[in-house]
Amino acid sequence: MRKILTIAGSDSIGGAGIQADLKTFCALGVYGMSVITAVTAQNTRGVFDVRNMDESIIKEQIDCVFDDTDVDALKIGMVSTGSIIEVIASSLKKWKAQNIVLDPVMISKSGYYLLKTDAINVLKTKLMPLADILTPNIPEAELITGIKINGIDEMKKAAKMMVDMGANTVVVKGGHLINDAADVFYDGKELFIMPEDKINTKNTHGTGCTYSAAIASYLGKGFSEKEAVLNAKRYITTAIKNSLSIGKGVGPLGHLIDLYRRAGVDY
Numbered sequence: 001m002r003k004i005l006t007i008a009g010s011d012s013i014g015g016a017g018i019q020a021d022l023k024t025f026c027a028l029g030v031y032g033m034s035v036i037t038a039v040t041a042q043n044t045r046g047v048f049d050v051r052n053m054d055e056s057i058i059k060e061q062i063d064c065v066f067d068d069t070d071v072d073a074l075k076i077g078m079v080s081t082g083s084i085i086e087v088i089a090s091s092l093k094k095w096k097a098q099n100i101v102l103d104p105v106m107i108s109k110s111g112y113y114l115l116k117t118d119a120i121n122v123l124k125t126k127l128m129p130l131a132d133i134l135t136p137n138i139p140e141a142e143l144i145t146g147i148k149i150n151g152i153d154e155m156k157k158a159a160k161m162m163v164d165m166g167a168n169t170v171v172v173k174g175g176h177l178i179n180d181a182a183d184v185f186y187d188g189k190e191l192f193i194m195p196e197d198k199i200n201t202k203n204t205h206g207t208g209c210t211y212s213a214a215i216a217s218y219l220g221k222g223f224s225e226k227e228a229v230l231n232a233k234r235y236i237t238t239a240i241k242n243s244l245s246i247g248k249g250v251g252p253l254g255h256l257i258d259l260y261r262r263a264g265v266d267y
């Protein structure tokens with residue numbers, strides 16, 4: 001069985017972060033492992049408090065995992081501060097980690113700053129070059145590149161800019177577009193659009209987390225970057241179509257293993 005690691009924050013309501021990632025790993029038939037960077041007190045209505053783990057326990061969690069077993073792929077989600085980013089970057093280099101997906105989580109759907117603004121530069125210089133695939137949403141791509149993104153043309157431009165800045169493959173996610181949910185893939189050579197209609201639901205808590213966890217799962221199973229992203233796009237679309245009206249706000253996605261089998265999602 002392929003072994004996939006998530007390095008991310010905990011979400012008490014179970015829709016985003018570590019919890020979304022482990023549910024995705026389970027549904028996609030891979031073995032999930034976790035390094036917790038922060039504990040958030042949040043629900044479907046918002047993030048109410050955050051405690052970052054200290055750097056030493058983050059480093060020790062990473063060392064414990066890599067010292068004990070191979071890691072076929074990993075994803076990085078919420079990393080709040082520059083010093084947390086630095087410890088993760090140096091640990092991943094030390095263990096020669098491969099198949100790294102970086103979801104540059106910055107602001108939650110409810111508007112909470114999960115990454116300190118002064119840490120964006122550290123993320124750009126220390127983590128972006130280590131990642132095989134970077135998956136910013138539109139506001140994150142705007143903060144990384146400094147350009148305003150209103151549609152597909154600017155998503156393409158931003159993807160190219162991020163590759164020029166040292167990213168390897170970039171997927172700019174279009175979940176924040178008004179009437180569309182197309183994503184842009186660019187690996188420095190091939191650029192293509194993954195078209196998708198916008199699903200009419202308010203329950204999209206943890207879409208970015210789930211998508212990056214699915215990409216990591218498929219990379220770990222040995223799919224090419226392009227195939228991993230295309231398969232993950234089918235997974236996230238199915239999970240949003242089957243999202244759950246749990247809680248009083250933005251509800252979570254449906255990670256139901258039988259559902260993906262029935263939808264023909266490739267294991």
Ligand SMILES: Nc1ncnc2c1ncn2[C@@H]1O[C@H](COP(=O)(O)OP(=O)(O)O)[C@@H](O)[C@H]1O
Nearest residue numbers: 137173174175176181197198199207208211236
């Ligand atoms: N309402 C929706 N209908 C269909 N796909 C969506 C919808 N919302 C988000 N997505 C898709 O979910 C994935 C995550 O995107 P996004 O929501 O932009 O990420 P984030 O959670 O980081 O803001 C992308 O593939 C995006 O196109």
Ligand SMILES: Cc1ncc(COP(=O)(O)O)c(N)n1
Nearest residue numbers: 009016017078108109205206
């Ligand atoms: C621990 C954690 N990680 C990531 C997100 C982003 O998810 P979303 O953009 O759906 O709020 C979150 N809310 N909480």
